[in-house]
Amino acid sequence: MAPLSTFDTLIFNLFLFVFLFSIANHSHARQHPKTSDSLVLGLTNARTTIKLPKESSTLNLKLSSQMLDMIEPLREVRDGYLISLNLGSPPQVVQVYMDTGSDLTWVPCGNLSFNCIDCDDYTNNTPMSNYSPSHSSSCVRDSCASQFCIDVHSSDNPYDPCYIAGCSLSTLMKATCSRPCPTFVYTYGEGVVAGTLTRDTLRVHGNTEGVTREIANFDFGCVGSTYREPRGIAGFGKGSLSLPSQLGFLQKGFSHCFLAFKFANNPNISSPLVVGDLAISSKEHLQFTQMLKNPMYPNSYYIGLEGITLGTGSGSMIRVPTNLRDFDSSGNGGMLIDSGTTYTHLPQPFFSQLLAELESVIDHPRATEVEERTGFDLCYRVPCTNNVTNGMKIMDVDDHLLPSITFHFLNNVSLVLPQGNNFYAMNAPRNSTVVKCLLFQSMDDEDYGPAGVFGSFQQQNVEVVYDMQKERIGFQTMDCASSLAFQQLHKP
Template identity: 70%
Template structure:
């Protein structure tokens, strides 16, 4: 399977072709969750507290009534049990109104009850639906593969989640899991921000054998196992270097888990910026400031919410190479990951008076002590081939010109 990903600035969209006849819905590609869901009902879909997205061209909604193959999932299906987080297979059917007699005889076929699914800051509510999903085969070119009875959320109401999501986590509901690729893997190469909203180029997403074959030249770090949250992808961060000179030790929590499952560094395509624990983040800011001589752009910091912004000279209105400090992550298994230029400091706007303002696009973790200790976001993964080798339980990294990779896959129009 090979699908193009369209960049829209805060994430990467994958097109889902669902139903008969097929309806195309664009949703975020998210390695940090399992459920695949789409907005349902053009007129009835309601997103609460989504004012920031009113000016965005919201993607199309799915209409189950317009598809001849759309059905609600059964209360006894494994997907329904999973979405309701129950270890008792009778619970969802009991909620649906089945009697004990029908439960014992397995003769209750009521639909799966409505559910709520929670994200870091958002919540979605809807029903589990099954329909035909069409995906692009990697060969021959232009070929489709049909996945009958693909299970996804038909969502009517959300809180702070205006666009659907394709879950790429390790749970049974995830897209790779339902397509039978969970014992193989997938890879992507995210285009840089400068290609955001460019209709002529897409980031390549490959799922299956082709994603993990012939990759031994890459650096691989082990995929950490969290017993409490087994469906997430974690890596272990050992240290951070600034300009290959200053090495900053990181807390053990970024490569180990406590008894409650807290810790580790979550690699998440659904989170835009990398988040670090507050003490480590503060220390990184101090080191970067000590190695930077450009004047601060404090008004941009106040307006944008980013903590380090600098005014960089660019003669003749061209943004030249600057000497801002570079950042390198040191991961388990002696993996040295030098972040490509532009993945740390980024120009916030076009140059003005031969000066451009660049800000550090990292953020501090909330003071919340639960969950991952850090998050490796999609912005810092740009221009990097990232391979999820699920068979060998490892994640590989290779700095790559993703625009060239897109062209080689036929994903760039000339």
């Protein structure tokens, strides 16, 4: 498939400018049974946005009848977790963010023609991998006859774009129009992408070294221009365009175990991401909370938060507002669980109440100058030494000097966040102290969208299981790095 012409690019950039101007004032936070069908993937660590998503046809997979247990590594970078997609013939490797908060899988298209607006902070510091459609013999542009074309367009009448492209009403209703699916625009909480819907071969690794599976006609966005979205995304939402849906696993489930931030940018270690039966089998020992059904945003994963406890023992639970477990008639509320948002966000005035409670139980000196520089709300100078005990720096184990935080979800689920998930060292130790800041943030002061977001930083060293069969999400704290030996992940 040829890249966009110069004229098409100019038209798109004009449209994108108009679109961005129109939304400028409306930004919102918005798995080993004997006959198992499973996919074990690998992740890397990545970025922060709050998204509102987009139903479910499953692509036919050209797979052998043998067990479908597959492995890919998720590599951690500083602002999220990356998965490597092997697309095209011959394969091109593109690293994209794993995102449970959206459906569409898209990749940057073209080495020279890809344009990211307002992305200097990313592109100047991070090497990007792009996909070139002209270098793949199996790449085709999707047509207006595809259900995916209807799904990716979000106008009131989904037939509008294809009708404008020249499809007759008769061919639209019969899903027989062969005209190319028109360029789409897909929005996130802080960014926008535009591109063409494309099909190509996706390859994934089997759980036996050297074994690969091919998924023909995998549907994804070939994106040539973006706003504040410098790298592609593998959507893990419930919609038909998502990666699990197209792999045929959406009615089963998936799980992940995010490595701690200290492994960020380490090419030799990856997080386990499992898709299929293996993700949900033998997991009854986990604590499970029910998935909440949002009538307006059915493709997102919502859970209900009842309260938060500080410290151990008999500390009293801080009750949260009811909108963190309920929705209004417009679908606003609930807690979105989102791997594409780095830090957990909580609504006001509850967030300020939590800060006040933390201040009352922490007696270390405040580092207000670091708060001003970083934008984080609570930073403290915590005592530490440079001594080494059993090969480990004391700095790695001094989190007991700060209070633990426990999240209480619906169904009597109490998740004690691993200590490293609350406060994070902003710099190296100096004068026997290290500055640590609370990595929670306040939700934007909006009346729509989720009331809170459970972000990826607070999910570190926690096995999170999305059980789609029983519509529940399970939690279990664990050392994700130690679990890698069992998963036998490939290096990315």
